Amino acid sequence: MKKFKEFDIPFAGLKQGEHRFGYRIDNLFFEGFDYTDFNDASLKVDVVLHKKSNMLELDFAVKGTVNVNCDLSNEPFDQKIKGSLDLIVKFGEEYNDENEEILILPHGEHQVNVAQYIYEMTVLSVPAKKVHPGIKDGSLDSEIVRKLTELQPGTEKEKDEETDPRWDTLKKLLTDK
Structure with a gap:
C-alpha cells in the first residue's frame, strides 16, 4: 500500500471525538488497483472519523461522476454515483479484515489506510447495468x-x-x- 500513502489516516495523535478528511479521486486512483472499467473519474470522498477510547468509527461518503461505456450501445457517458460505507476499527492481537464491517488492527498501530475501502465503496456504487441516458429518452443517435x-x-x-x-x-x- 505504499502507493496509497496519502490515504493513511494517523489516528494516534488525534483527540477523542469527530475528525473529517476529504479526498479528490480521479482515474489514476483506480489504475493503482488495475481497475480499467472507468474511462475517467471525478469523485469527492468524505471520511468522518469518530475516535473513541477503545475503537474508531469511520463513515465514508462518495459523490461524483465516472465516465463509463453504456452496456447497450458502448457509447461513453458520465454516470453520477453516490455511496456510503460504515467501518468500525477495533484493536486486537493481529490484523484481521475478514468481516466487511469490522477491521481489527494490532495493538500499537497508529494509522489506518482507507484506500481499499474507498475503492470498494466506489466500484459498488456504480449500477450493475449502465445505460446511456440518451437511450432512455430516445435522443441518442448511433x-x-x-x-x-x-x-x-x-x-x-x-x-x-x-x-x-x-x-x-x-x-x-x-x-x-
Missing part, C-alpha cells in the same frame, strides 16, 4: 442503437409474415379456457 431498434422483436417485418397454422391452433387453446 449506428448500434438504430440496429438494435431494427432487430427488436415485434417490428413491422414480423407482423407482416404469415404464421404457421399449427401455432395458430395452439394459441387458440390458450384463449378457449
